[in-house]
Amino acid sequence: MKKRRSPFLTFSFYAFLLLIASSWYFVIGIKNASLTELFSKENLEYATKFFKGLLGVGQEEIAFLNRDSWSDAFKLTVETLQMSIMAIGFSTIVMFLTVIPAARNVADGTLTLSRRWYRWFVFGLIRVSYIFSRAIPELVWAMIVIFIFKPGILPGAIALALHNFGILGKLCAEVIEDTDSRPIRNLASAGANRAQILMYGVFPTVLPQFLTYILYRWEVIMRTTIVVGFVGAGGLGQEFKLSMSFFHYTEITLLLICYLILVIIADYISEKSRFFVK
């Protein structure tokens, strides 16, 4: 017997086909973008020149063979690392402050066994703030934040934190929603109040999972630090943009190497820690 597909799935399937087709039509038909033009002789020359520049072919000062440049780049790397840690730190703090009322089972009182009329209101407010935070990319946050703060790693960290607390909050609220309520009910029957239930029942259960999410987001933040730097929010990204505008191509290569090293380290730590946390 053939399983009948739900109409929603069928609809989605065709909607996606349509969306993909019209997107490509838009790109090719209306924007007149042509692939062949992309690989024109002229462009090929540009590209080779650009990549030769990156590799430092025929250049006198090659940044990635220069000791001073390396030490400068190292400083920037450390700064970038600091920015990423600060960013995840800020978003973790905000997440912790908001995550409890943002869980559905806290809002309806099944987890803490106490009901208050304003819980749903607070729940809605926090969830909306999560959506705002999540939907706006970190670069756009950075563009706004840079209007308020002086350039440096702080606005970068704040922008990254603004985007990530919503993601972190949503993930962690779901962890709380999945916790087993039986031990918590028993704690309540042993006379624990709301704060004690959180300390003894909820946090010990959810923290390991929180930590994996925090590390996972840190890994993503690490990758994004370079981007917020583009708008003057410090670190490797800022220098990257400067070198771009001054056509210091070998410096770009050096910065990219440093960036890749950071990303690979973050990747490795977050991967390994998943086993450690268990």
Added chain:
Amino acid sequence: MLSFDLHKRKFLTVFLLLLFAWSLMGVNWQEGVMHSSGISTAGEIFAAMFTPDLSMDILLLAAESSWLTLAYATAGMSLALILALIFGILASGVLSSGKRSRTLMKGSFRGVLGFMRAIHELVWAWLFVASFGLSPYAAIFALAIPYGGILGRIFADMINDVPEEPIKALRATGASRLQCLFYGYLPSVKNSMISYTMYRYECAVRSSAIMSFVGLGGLGYQIQLSLDDLHYDEVWTFLYFLIILVVIIDGWSNMLRRRMAQ
């Protein structure tokens, strides 16, 4: 070992707190961290949140930019899906026969995928624009490569997690490696693949919005222009469009995932 296990968390907590404290030392707090007019600017931006510019021109512009953003994201994502399928299947190593060739294949293709996703899409975009000039393809490729890397890695993991028994049974009937792939592996991971792609699609829309930074248009570009003109009310109009776009896709993918899980 026992006491380490018990105190592990305390050590970890202290270590992470110290790390955070160290990161805070990277900021020069003495000289003041805000612009002199920082707080009033923040107030203005916040106030504009409740009074977005809803004039017809801006709305039309926002709708057009939203479509551009969505179109780039969709085109990029469709390409990423193809890349991910090819590289993901290769990186899962199910196509190679010998043990040694399998490790080799897994290692090398996982490395390629790792490299693809290690570099942020905007950096890719920059590299493409620098070498090819401004073209929608720069944005599409810039999206397709890192997203292909992420999807490919997850697809490979999914394929590797497929239980061995049904595959062995298939092999026993004389199916080739390729037939195993199409009749064994792919059908069992299809749904999770679609779910994960949908989840990433939402991220791709956000990434597509910031492609403006290399001059490729879309919502991010308009936000940037309005910010430069200090028209915060327009900024919020575009931001609301972006938020709505993301929320719609998020909702759609949630519904789709729930239906498929049934």
Added chain:
Amino acid sequence: MSEKNIIEINQISKNYERKIALSSLSFVVEKGELIALIGPSGAGKTTLLNLLASILEADSGELLVDGKPMSQFSDQKKRAKKIGIIRQQFDLVGQLPVIHNVLAGRLADWGFFKSLFNLFIPQERQEATTALKRVGLPDKLYERTSNLSGGEQQRVALARLLMQKPEIILADEPVASLDPARADDVLDMLTKLAKEEHQTVIASLHSVDYARKYFTRLIALKNGKLFFDLPADQVTDKQLEELYQLKELS
């Protein structure tokens, strides 16, 4: 009203939607009694325990604990001194070390800062160690609770009750998910400790053998009504047969 009566239940009824869970049930419990609630599933055992634990409220009737209505125990801390609960083994926080699960029995007496501080440096270790010794787990103080077997976890729950020191212990199928040897063990310990501490126990059990072996009084429920209420040694096999019969003989 006798001084010795710790629980008085008077004409108590509870309905869910249309279904009758308990209908005008009355009995009196004296201090120090060990009572087993028996009866087929759906007879209202769990409903009765939940009413006593004030998780549910009765539709009608009177429920007195220590001569006072349940509403006087609405404060959780006060109630915890009066009534302690033990259920199947899923009552403990698995990720915490055993000592914290035991010390959780003291939360009713602790303020915010003491409970927070306790998570870093365990307080009242002496008492916790004694409690664990009494349940026969002296060396598991710092073990992760989820690493313990089901029987051991149930003993940790008993140790928590020793710290909590309630006057009444409500046990809802305390041995439902344990194998027979472990179940014997846990019930033996529960009743022994309750005797030592002069506590009153009301336990729902699915096994009549255990009920007769460890408890002094058996209260049988059927379809939300009292079927019999007898000292353990006066219950006859015939009565039990009738209790568990699928359909009443007409």
